[in-house]
Amino acid sequence: MSESIPAAHHATILEVAKEAGVSKTSVSRYFGDERERLSRQMQARIAAAAKRLGYRPNQMARGLKGGRSQLIGMLVADIRNPFSVAVMHGVEQACREKGYSLLVCNTDNDPAQERDHLNLLASYRIEGLVINAAGQPSRELRAFARQGTPLVLLDRLLSDFEADVVGLDNAQAIDMAIDHLQHQGYDDVLYLSEPVAQASSRQARLQRFQQRMANEPALNGEAHSLDLDNETQRLPDIITAFLARASHSAPAILCGNGNVTLTVAHVLQDQRIPLGSVGLLGIDELEWCSLVGPGITTLAQPTDAIGRAAVQSLLQRLEKPQRQTPPRRTHYQPRLTPRGSTCRPDTTNQCDPVSQERP
Structure with missing residues (x-):
């Protein structure tokens, strides 16, 4: 027995x-x-x-009894995105230091999942919400706001809902990228992004890129967006066509985020295109970027600071719930780390190994 x-x-x-x-x-x-x-x-x-x-x-019991759960909710559009993971770490660290616990939900860029997760978080009586929106969940967010729950939009704006926003200065990021590529002698730029309709940050980066191309007579440029889950097979053809068009110039590829940078690096490697002869610059610093060939030049987002600022914004709203102040926008400057992928072999320009910031 x-x-x-x-x-x-x-x-x-x-x-x-x-x-x-x-x-x-x-x-x-x-x-x-x-x-x-x-x-x-x-x-x-x-x-x-x-x-x-x-x-x-029992945090749930405490929340039901006294209205204070000590829980902060976080909704991310794509938990596979290195940016999301890095910012989440900053959010969690700040929550723990202030005596809060973090509940994280991933939507996989699915607006239906986003609505479901928002309803779930509401049932846990979270005291604040950090959201990296995938759709336009304005109705659900208004329900949070009516309950007095403070909200912070992370990296993405909503057209019909106002709240505090924390993220990257996207226009400045594109300016820093274009300025660096020009300084290194590149004069034809291919900008690649994931679908821009899904995120205001992608829209802002594309808009700034198009403005710079229109205002820079010495530069040529084109832009493409593609769904990396379903359209990766298009990328080799896009790059081949771009390089054929730019055969009499100095071409470079600017990647809108870390996922795009990784995919492009694979394509260039498969096609045996040496980095530098074709410039490569990616927004988002990833650990492997320093290890590929001569290293990939990046614009690093201050993800820890962004995550902590989101929590600080929530706590300021919680501490003074009666004080109605206009929504605040906190934008951070990226950090440029030049590496060999933007060093042209036919020039005397030197790549400064020290990280640079645009004044």
């Missing part, structure tokens, strides 16, 4: 109180918003008792 496995025991608040020699109310205050009302000695006894017993407060 097999032995039954005893059910796991979850320590209760009463057991912690008994272990620490304090009242249940004191333990509730310690794990709630009134910890400072307790003496340092009492706080130390409760913390030690909770650790010995393995006690963890």
Whole structure:
């Protein structure tokens, strides 16, 4: 006869109180918003008792009872995107430092999933929401706003919903990229992006690229967008046609994000096109960019600062819920890291290995 496995025991608040020699109310205050009302000695006894017993407060129960869940929600459009992962790390670090826990949902750029996840997060009574929108979930976000839940839009704007926004200065990123390519002697630029209709940041980058091409007589340029999940097979033909057209100039490829940079690097490698002879510059710094051939020049986003700023914006709204201030936009400058992929072999221009910033 097999032995039954005893059910796991979850320590209760009463057991912690008994272990620490304090009242249940004191333990509730310690794990709630009134910890400072307790003496340092009492706080130390409760913390030690909770650790010995393995006690963890039930955040859901606390939220249902008192309206404070200590939970921040984060909705990302594509969790596979290195930008999303890096910003998420900054958000989580800032939440933990301030005593909040983070709930993350991924939408895979699907507006239907986005609406479902927003409804799910609402059921958890999150106290703030950071959202990297995939669609136009304005109705759901207005429901959060009516409840007094502060919101921060990450990297993407919504045309019919106003909230605090934190992200990259996209126009400046394109300016820095074009300026660097021109300085290195490239005069024909292919800009590649994922579908621009899905994100305002992509639209802003494409718009700035087109403006620069129209205003720079010494530059030629063209732009293409493609769905990397379903249209990657188009990319070799796009690059081949561009290089054929630019055969009498100095061509370069500017990639709108890290996913595009990786895909383009594979195509250039397959076609045995040496980096530098065709310039390559990518928005987003990824670890492998320094390892491919002579290294790939990048514009790095300050992802940790962006994530932390999003949380700070939420907490400022939470601390002063009655103070109605206009939505704020916080835009960060990228950092240029020149590498060999933008060093033309037929020129004397040197690639400065030190990261540069546009004044």
